[in-house]
Amino acid sequence: MSHAYEYMTLEITKKKPKKLSWAWRIPAMVVLPAIALFMTLIGLLMSLTIIGFIFAIPLFMGALGMAVYPFAPGKFKSYKVTCPNCDKKATVLQDREDFKCRRCGMPVALKWHS
Numbered sequence: 001m002s003h004a005y006e007y008m009t010l011e012i013t014k015k016k017p018k019k020l021s022w023a024w025r026i027p028a029m030v031v032l033p034a035i036a037l038f039m040t041l042i043g044l045l046m047s048l049t050i051i052g053f054i055f056a057i058p059l060f061m062g063a064l065g066m067a068v069y070p071f072a073p074g075k076f077k078s079y080k081v082t083c084p085n086c087d088k089k090a091t092v093l094q095d096r097e098d099f100k101c102r103r104c105g106m107p108v109a110l111k112w113h114s
């Protein structure tokens with residue numbers, strides 16, 4: 001059995017979305033972006049030095065994720081998957097259509113079930 005374009009399919013069951021109550025989300029929509037803003041300011045101060053800039057990048061990324069999270073919970077869910085070809089473990093974000101195994105280069109199509 002040989003195809004010109006060979007790939008494997010992996011079926012993943014989606015995690016149940018965590019129920020975020022509004023009592024938690026509303027304060028989070030205010031507090032998390034505020035913390036994110038604070039982190040961004042610290043990051044800006046740190047990037048004044050070249051070494052600080054390296055540390056500031058993950059800070060910016062973290063700040064962005066935190067600011068957006070209460071508005072879109074579940075968008076950033078990650079799943080541990082195993083390459084069906086070589087058993088290498090990988091992490092994929094929910095609703096990604098495919099990923100390529102870093103070890104064997106096998107393209108893997110992802111099928112999501114809710």
Ligand SMILES: [Zn+2]
Nearest residue numbers: 083086101104
């Ligand atoms: Zn692999």
